[in-house]
Amino acid sequence: MTSNDLGDFLRARRARLGPDDVGLVSYGARRVAGLRREEVAVLAGMNSDYYARLEQGRERSPSPQILEAIGSALSLGDEAREHMFRLAGTAPEGARPQPRETVGPELRRLLDGYPNAAAFVLNPATDFLASNALADSLFSPFESVDNLARMIFLDPAARSFFIQWGRAAEAVVAGLRHATGLDPHYRRLHDLVGSLAEASEEFAALWSSHAVHGKTRDGKELLHPDVGPLALTFQTFDVRGASGQQLVIYHAEPGSPSAQTLALLGSLHATHRRECATEQYTPS
Structure with missing residues (x-):
C-alpha cells in the first residue's frame, strides 16, 4: 500500500465511471478514462480544488459528511464505501482485534x-x-x-x-x-x-x-x-x-x-x- 491510499482509491473509482453512468452530459475531448475531478466535485456538492487535494494526498482529514457525498458521487456499494472510510482514518483504531491464526x-x-x-x-x-x-x-x-x-x-x-x-x-x-x-x-x-x-x-x-x-x-x-x-x-x-x-x-x-x-x-x-x-x- 502507498502513503496516499485514499487518493489512489478515489482515482481508480473515478476512472471506472463515465458521464453516462452518473447522468452527466459529456463535453470536450477526454484525455483519460472516466470522470473528471470537477465532475466528481459537482456530483458531491463540494469545491473542485478540495476534491483535487484529496486525490493528491494534500488533504488527509475529510469529514464523514464529505466521504458520504463522495461515496454517492462515485456510486460506491456498501463495502467499497466502508473501505473508503477506513482508508480515510475515520474508523476507530484498535477496535478490531488481530486475526487468529489457529483453529480450535x-x-x-x-x-x-x-x-x-x-x-x-x-x-x-x-x-x-x-x-x-x-x-x-x-x-x-x-x-x-x-x-x-x-x-x-x-x-x-x-x-x-x-x-x-x-x-x-x-x-x-x-x-x-x-x-x-x-x-x-x-x-x-x-x-x-x-x-x-x-x-x-x-x-x-x-x-x-x-x-x-x-x-x-x-x-x-x-x-x-x-x-x-x-x-x-x-x-x-x-x-x-x-x-x-x-x-x-x-x-x-x-x-x-x-x-x-x-x-x-x-x-x-x-x-x-x-x-x-x-x-x-x-x-x-
Missing part, C-alpha cells in the same frame, strides 16, 4: 461434520487454516494447498481447475482489498499482496483497480482432473470468537450430477489414502 478443536470437528461438502477455514489473507477430507480431495490438483490467492495466481493448475479463472481471480483480489480496509495493520496481508504483485502482473493489475467486495455466496464451476466438471455453490460464514476467520463451504445441489461427482471424488481419495496407509505399514 470445536471448529475442526465441525468441518468433519460436513461429509458431503468441502469445508475449510481461511484467514483474511486467504491462508488455509484447516480443511476437511473432501476439501483436501477437491484441491488435490494444486501443488500446495496453503493460500487461496497464491494458488489462483501462481499455481498452473488453477487455470484449468477454475473454469471461469478470470472471475475467480477478480473475486479473490476484491476480497483481499476488502480485508485491507477492515484491518489495515495486518502484516500477513500486506506481505501477501506485496509478493503477489511482484510475482504476477495479472494480480498487480487487478489490485490497482481497487474493486472491493466480500462475497458470502456464489457459484463455482470447477474441473477436477480425477472426476471432471463440478457445478458447486459456496457459502462463507464469519467465525464468532475467532477474529478474521471465515468458514467456507463448497456444496452441490442434492441429487444433482455434481453431487454424485463430488461423492465420487471423496470416495476415490479416501481409497487412495487407505492404500497409502496400508503400503506404509506393510512389512517389506
